[in-house]
Amino acid sequence: MRHDLSLGEVQSLAAKAARGAGRPHGMSEEAAFAVRWLIERGFDGAGALAALLQATDGGADGCPIAAGAALSDAGALTDGVQVTVHCPLLLAPFLGGLAPSDAGVLLSTDAGDVRVGADGACEGRALSHALGEVRLTHCAAPEQGARMRRAEVADQALQVLLEFAARTYAPATEESRAKGAGAGVTDND
Numbered sequence: 344m345r346h347d348l349s350l351g352e353v354q355s356l357a358a359k360a361a362r363g364a365g366r367p368h369g370m371s372e373e374a375a376f377a378v379r380w381l382i383e384r385g386f387d388g389a390g391a392l393a394a395l396l397q398a399t400d401g402g403a404d405g406c407p408i409a410a411g412a413a414l415s416d417a418g419a420l421t422d423g424v425q426v427t428v429h430c431p432l433l434l435a436p437f438l439g440g441l442a443p444s445d446a447g448v449l450l451s452t453d454a455g456d457v458r459v460g461a462d463g464a465c466e467g468r469a470l471s472h473a474l475g476e477v478r479l480t481h482c483a484a485p486e487q488g489a490r491m492r493r494a495e496v497a498d499q500a501l502q503v504l505l506e507f508a509a510r511t512y513a514p515a516t517e518e519s520r521a522k523g524a525g526a527g528v529t530d531n532d
Contacts, residue, residue: 344498353494354379356504357392363510364396366403374408380436382494384465388433389496393503394472395430405429405474411437414479420448424479431477432457432470438479439463449482460484 348356357378361371374392381388395407403409407428414420414434420441428434431450435457438448442461450457450467452475457467466485496504513519 345495346498346501348494348496350379350382350492350494353382353389353496356501356508357389359508359511360392360396360504361408361507363507364400366408370403370406370408370412373412374433377408377411377433377436379494380463381432381465383490384463384488385491386432386435386465387469387497387500389494389504390500391430391432391472393500395433396507397503398429398472398474407431407433407477410434414438415440420479420481422480425476426479427474427476429474430470430472431475434477434479435459435465439465441479442484443481445484447482447484449478449480451478451480452476458482458485460487462487464488 354375358371358375361374362368366374378388378392381391399406405428407430410426410428411434415437431452434450438450438459439461442448442459444461447458447460452470454471455468457465457470459465461484464485464487466488
């Protein structure tokens with residue numbers, strides 16, 4: 344089953360889920376940006392983030408969000424850079440800013456390739472979520488495609504993101520209820 348969500352809803356959920364997995368606020372916002380960027384281009388960004396959070400719960404080794412942010416901060420891409428990350432598709436949103444204005448960046452794995460242009464165009468196919476080596480090289484710019492206006496999120500990915508997001512919620516206590524939190528004994532909304 345797939346759930347139809349607005350792009351804002353899935354972006355907000357992605358940020359909460361990343362925070363629930365222990366990511367700092369800035370990295371959580373970067374993760375949310377990456378998920379929305381991928382979904383707008385027809386990729387399963389929510390599924391990729393769900394797989395990443397499950398694979399790295401409590402740690403950050405092999406995080407494509409951290410690697411993408413570091414590459415973006417560097418401001419330039421040396422041809423042939425190699426990084427080892429989980430869910431390499433989550434690197435793609437960070438690569439457009441590293442591409443020359445008339446070219447693109449090729450993200451290559453043993454499972455496939457994705458090309459990202461300086462204008463935000465992206466083409467390729469879904470990549471494995473497994474930890475693996477990614478090679479980044481310059482390439483021809485991809486064609487700009489239509490953008491998605493809504494997010495269709497698979498039930499499994501949604502459930503994983505909701506579980507991680509729930510870690511950010513304060514537990515209910517008798518004291519908080521006595522002070523007026525929640526609906527109380529009667530829910531009259």
